[in-house]
Amino acid sequence: MTVELKSNDFVALADIALRNPDLQRAVGAGTRGGYHKRAQAMYAHSAEHGEFLRQQAAEAKRRALRKLPDLLELAERNLQANGWGVAWAEDAAQANQQLVAIARRHGVETVTKSKSMLSEELGVNHALEAAGLHVIETDLGEYIIQLNKETPSHIVAPVMHKTKAEIRDIFVRELGMPPTDDAEAMVAFARKMLRQDFLSADMGVSGGNFIIAETGSLGLVMNEGNGRLCTTSPRVHVALVGIEKLVETVEDYTALTQVLPRSATGQSLTVYTNILNGPARDEEADGPEHCYVIFVDNGRSQVYATDYAEALACIRCGACQNACPVYRSTGGHAYGWVYGGPIGAVLTPLLVGLENAKPLPHASSLCGSCKQVCPVDIDLPRMLLDLRHEQAQAGAAADGWALGMKFWAIGMTSPRRYALGGRAARAGQALLGDYLPAPLGNWTDYRDFPKFAPKPFRQLWQERAAAKRRGQP
Amino acid sequence: MALPERESPIGKPVSLFVTCIVDMIYPGTGMSVVDILEHVGVTVDFPPAQTCCGQPAFNSGYRAEARAVAQHFFRAFQDAAVIVTPSGSCATMLRHEYPALFRPEEGALYKEAQRIAAITWEFSEFLVEGLGIVNLELQLPQRESFALHDACHGLRGLGLGGAARALLTQLGNADLQELNECEVCCGFGGLFSIKMAEISNAMLQNKVLNIETCPADTIVTGDVSCLTQMNGGLSRQKSAKRVKHLADVLAQGLPRRAP
Numbered sequence: 001m002t003v004e005l006k007s008n009d010f011v012a013l014a015d016i017a018l019r020n021p022d023l024q025r026a027v028g029a030g031t032r033g034g035y036h037k038r039a040q041a042m043y044a045h046s047a048e049h050g051e052f053l054r055q056q057a058a059e060a061k062r063r064a065l066r067k068l069p070d071l072l073e074l075a076e077r078n079l080q081a082n083g084w085g086v087a088w089a090e091d092a093a094q095a096n097q098q099l100v101a102i103a104r105r106h107g108v109e110t111v112t113k114s115k116s117m118l119s120e121e122l123g124v125n126h127a128l129e130a131a132g133l134h135v136i137e138t139d140l141g142e143y144i145i146q147l148n149k150e151t152p153s154h155i156v157a158p159v160m161h162k163t164k165a166e167i168r169d170i171f172v173r174e175l176g177m178p179p180t181d182d183a184e185a186m187v188a189f190a191r192k193m194l195r196q197d198f199l200s201a202d203m204g205v206s207g208g209n210f211i212i213a214e215t216g217s218l219g220l221v222m223n224e225g226n227g228r229l230c231t232t233s234p235r236v237h238v239a240l241v242g243i244e245k246l247v248e249t250v251e252d253y254t255a256l257t258q259v260l261p262r263s264a265t266g267q268s269l270t271v272y273t274n275i276l277n278g279p280a281r282d283e284e285a286d287g288p289e290h291c292y293v294i295f296v297d298n299g300r301s302q303v304y305a306t307d308y309a310e311a312l313a314c315i316r317c318g319a320c321q322n323a324c325p326v327y328r329s330t331g332g333h334a335y336g337w338v339y340g341g342p343i344g345a346v347l348t349p350l351l352v353g354l355e356n357a358k359p360l361p362h363a364s365s366l367c368g369s370c371k372q373v374c375p376v377d378i379d380l381p382r383m384l385l386d387l388r389h390e391q392a393q394a395g396a397a398a399d400g401w402a403l404g405m406k407f408w409a410i411g412m413t414s415p416r417r418y419a420l421g422g423r424a425a426r427a428g429q430a431l432l433g434d435y436l437p438a439p440l441g442n443w444t445d446y447r448d449f450p451k452f453a454p455k456p457f458r459q460l461w462q463e464r465a466a467a468k469r470r471g472q473p
Numbered sequence: 474m475a476l477p478e479r480e481s482p483i484g485k486p487v488s489l490f491v492t493c494i495v496d497m498i499y500p501g502t503g504m505s506v507v508d509i510l511e512h513v514g515v516t517v518d519f520p521p522a523q524t525c526c527g528q529p530a531f532n533s534g535y536r537a538e539a540r541a542v543a544q545h546f547f548r549a550f551q552d553a554a555v556i557v558t559p560s561g562s563c564a565t566m567l568r569h570e571y572p573a574l575f576r577p578e579e580g581a582l583y584k585e586a587q588r589i590a591a592i593t594w595e596f597s598e599f600l601v602e603g604l605g606i607v608n609l610e611l612q613l614p615q616r617e618s619f620a621l622h623d624a625c626h627g628l629r630g631l632g633l634g635g636a637a638r639a640l641l642t643q644l645g646n647a648d649l650q651e652l653n654e655c656e657v658c659c660g661f662g663g664l665f666s667i668k669m670a671e672i673s674n675a676m677l678q679n680k681v682l683n684i685e686t687c688p689a690d691t692i693v694t695g696d697v698s699c700l701t702q703m704n705g706g707l708s709r710q711k712s713a714k715r716v717k718h719l720a721d722v723l724a725q726g727l728p729r730r731a732p
Contacts, residue, residue, distance in 0.1 A: 015671050325658045329675040362669060365662025365676070366532060368629035388534030401664075405530050409538035412493075413545040418524040422497045442670035447677065447705025450498050457491050457500035461507075461519045 002123035003151045007336035007348050007357035014334040014363075023161050027153075027331040030160040034322035037266025038373060042259075044268070057259040058377040060252035061313035064213075068304065071213040071246045072295065078216025083278035085292040095296045096127035099205070099238060102292055103133055106236045108202040114220075114227035115139035116207025117155055117316055118240050118296060120338045121351075124205065136197040138226035140190055147174040153332035153340060155318035156264045161331045194226070204230030204288070208241035209260065209315065211293065212253050217277050218293065219253055221260055221270040228272055237276075237288040243295050244304075244312035256315060259375035263317035299351040308383055311346050313376045320370035320380060326363050335360060342370035342380045349387055354394075361387035400439070419458070426452040479591055482603045486516040488553035490567075490593075492560045493525040494697050502697060505724035506559045506596055512727060513606055522549035528566040531574070532663050540574050547585045555603075556593040559720050561627020561695050564595040569630060595627055597695055597719055601636035611726030612645030619722065620652035620689035622680075622703065624696035628656060637695055637719050644726055650689040654679070661702035677706040684714050692716040 006013065017023055043050040064071060076086045085102075089095035103111065111133050113119065125146070128135045137146040141158035145151065148170045152158030159167065164183060171177035177189050206227055210219035218239050220227050231237045247253050253275075261267040280287030303312055321327045321341030332340025337348045337357070345364060349357040361384045364370075370380040395402065411421040429452050435444045443449060455463075487510055491503040510517050527542030546567075550556060558564050571586040594603050601607055619641055627633040634656075641649050660666065660676025667673075680703055684692055694700050694716055703716045 011669065011671075014669070018671055018675050325660065325676045325679070326669075326672055329672050329679075359669075361534075362665065363672070365625070365658045365660060365665045365673070367625035367658035367662070369625075369656075369658070372629055385532065385534070388532070389536055390534070392534035392536070401533060402535070405533060405535040405538045409527075409530060409535075409541050412524045412527065412542045415522045415524060415549075418493075425497065439667055442667045443705075445670060446674040446709065447702065448708040449705060450701055452497055453500045455500060457496040457503040458519070458521060460500050460504060461521075464504075 002126040003120055003338050005337050005352055005356060007352070007360055010334055010336055010357075010359035010363055013336060014330040017330045017334050022163050022166060023331050024329075026161055026163045026166075028328060030154070030157055031322040031324075031328045034157070034264075034266065034318065035373070038263050038319050038322065041262040041266040041268055042375075053255075053259050053262070054375055054377055056255045057315075057375050058313070060247060060255045061315070061376045062310070064247050064252065065244070065304070065309060065312055067248065068243070068246060071248055072243060075211050075213040075216060075246055076295075078213065079211070079278070079293055080216070082216045083291065084216065084218075085290070087292060087294045089294055089296045089298070091298050092122040095122050095240065095294055095298070096124060098294050099124065099240070100127060100131040100133075102236065102238055102290075103128070103131065103203055106203065106290060108133065108236060110134045110136070110197070110201045111203045111205055112136050112138050112197055112201040112226075112230045112234065113142070114204070114206045114222065114230040115142050115158070116205070116240055117152070117338060118207055118242050118298075119205065120151060121298060122240065122296065124240070136194070136201070138194055138198065138224075138230055140187065140224060140226075143190060143194065144170055147171075151333070151338070154321055155316050155339065155341075155343075157318065161333065198226075198229045198233055201230070201234045203236040203238065204232075204234040206231050206237065206239050208239045208245050208293070210247050210253050210256060211241055211245050212248075212250055212275070213246055214249050215275075215277070217275045219247075219257070220274045220276065221257060221272070222274075223265065223267075223271045225272060228274060231274070231276060232287055235288060236290045236292075237279075238292045238294060239276075240294050240296060243297055243300050244314075256375075260315050260317050263319040263373065263375040303347075303350045306350070307386065308346070308350055310378055311343070311350060311380075311383060313378055314343050314347070315376060317375055319373040319375065323369040323373040325365065325367060325369070335363070342384075343378075346380055346383045346387070354387065354390060358391070361391065419456075422452070422456055426454075482555040482592075482594060482599065483605075485554040486518055487555050487557045487599075488518050488520050488550055490523055490526070490550070490556050490558040490563065491519065492558060492563050492697070494701070495559060498701070499697050499718070502559060502718045502721050505718070505720040506557070508724050508727055509600075509609065509720055510557065512611075513600065513604065513609065515604075520549050520553065524549070526563045526566045528563060528570075529663055531566065531570055536574060539570075543571055543574055543586070544582065546571075547582070547589065550589065551585075553592060555599075556589065557596055557599045558593065559596040559695070559718060560697065561595050561624050561631055561633055562698060564593055564598075565626040565630035567593040595631055595633060595695065597627075597636035597640055598631060598633055601639055607639045608643040609640065609723060609726070611723060613647055613726045616646045616648065617691060618648040618650050618689045619691050619693050620650040620687050621655055622652055622659065622684075622692050622694040622699065622716065623656045624694050624699045625658050627695050633695070637693065640719065640723060641693065644723060646726075647722075648689075650687065652687045652689065652692060653683045659699045659702050661699050663698070666702060673702075674706075677702060681706045681710055681712065684716075685712055687714075690714075691722070693719050693722050695719050
């Protein structure tokens, strides 16, 4: 299913999620589990070692971003030298056209897909199906999502929002699985179904965690082995890769593969950590005959030209989602596009336009957990503040807050006006009682508000000073 | 986070930035701060022109308004040698955001922002890291158990957390426990609690649940804004537990406050 842009409905979507007990249980457990596993894996040796790994990875990505135009050219040359076909797509429509053209060129009927958030951005499944191709998601989570006609809600755990019982019901309903509560049995059942698809597929579509520019290689990390089957068993392999996925050297790649699994799943290494170097050579018995990389822009070069370029360093580990108390409360679908959580609150406005994602920069208490866990140290709270500033400047948030802030600043720039405001607040509270008027009433809907003190500190201080002058203690 | 090299505040008089919320709602907490600082021999002054640090405007994106309030702050604290504030959040505003709100081309304003950032200390940080005092030689009148809620800005903005724990560990008759998810946000977030009230409340309910199941009698934190959110939720849920500011807990151990 292609994701529909609904980010302006964040508050309403979040309310729905907050009232869904299954989602609350599933996301609450999933995010907390991921958060603790990350901390254990990242800091297994010592806090200093974990910090070193983060800074090393951050430096590798930042350098790659600084050199991005050159690295893209270098990567293209080296990929081609390894036998990869390289294509460039400015947007989703171009990427899908190129993908369909490759499929047609090689007489493809069935496509297996491994997990790729970029493909969600592009609506690849829809485009391939519209071209008459049979598409099967092979990542277990994505497979469930596809069966249930949903979109992923988390970057690494697409079906995090569902409980085991809900997943069982989907398998029973869609695939006729004999009912069971045993997760192992459910996985075994899905594996059996998927195995037939792997054998019949003509083309495999993957994403790409990294492109190593100096060697012309594709780096893929995965746990289920489906990615390997998608990239090596079919005749044709196409990797959809965002232009920001470049790294310069193999050393950089190793720096990043140390933090990606630790941050994503709490593993020091994923079960499969592959470097792919193009189609099977003449002397090799198996492997794909044709390999392609489609480099996709889809708004990234515009972000690259702004102060938010650092957001392109993201390696899609999902750690900020697991750490974010907002995401923990709402899950990913509330964010209304492909990426949920703090990185989604930043990337969505940047990629689809701030006017199409107005609430997202405010979907944060600015607690800073996202930055703390980010394996490449992206300053997400800073970017949220900058986006809010852009909105305030553009008058986009002209919903009474702008005027309120003006009056507030007038009050706060003079001690007399400030003291007057304090007296007014005390008097107002005496009149209104325990429930505040809108929009402040949103506070007292859920919490009691304390009483203003009869005497502010400044008055107590003056009285104390006067008493001291009179020689009292 | 890299902070500028800081001069030792030892031996210098302290200008108290009490914060607007403490001033208007929790003046007793301000007095506790003064009492503790005087207890360790520090001279305290209260610059009377002070208002707010400007954080509500800054966090909402209204930087012109935040700059105006910051410039008022500069005037109010122009004579300060050291600024101490009982809020990790306001301290973060002064330390991290003021320098970024003014550009080097602005000359005097930029310099003043840098100066304010360099002389500002959060209360627990001032005692432990500034003065190097961990043991305040205080004893509570009776045994009480505490657990810390690490307020976000102090913890992740200033790298605190250890200071408050160290002070409580040395407080006589205080028994320090752990609060589950003590590093997770309470859901306040300033205007977030109003703009995204339902989500803020969900975060609060999670915090209330953790406080309810915490073995400690009292939760301690370093920010009255978070305290207001948590106590607002605890009170609405008819919980007997409450959150106190670190300064108020420490001040309970002052000799003349003992019953």
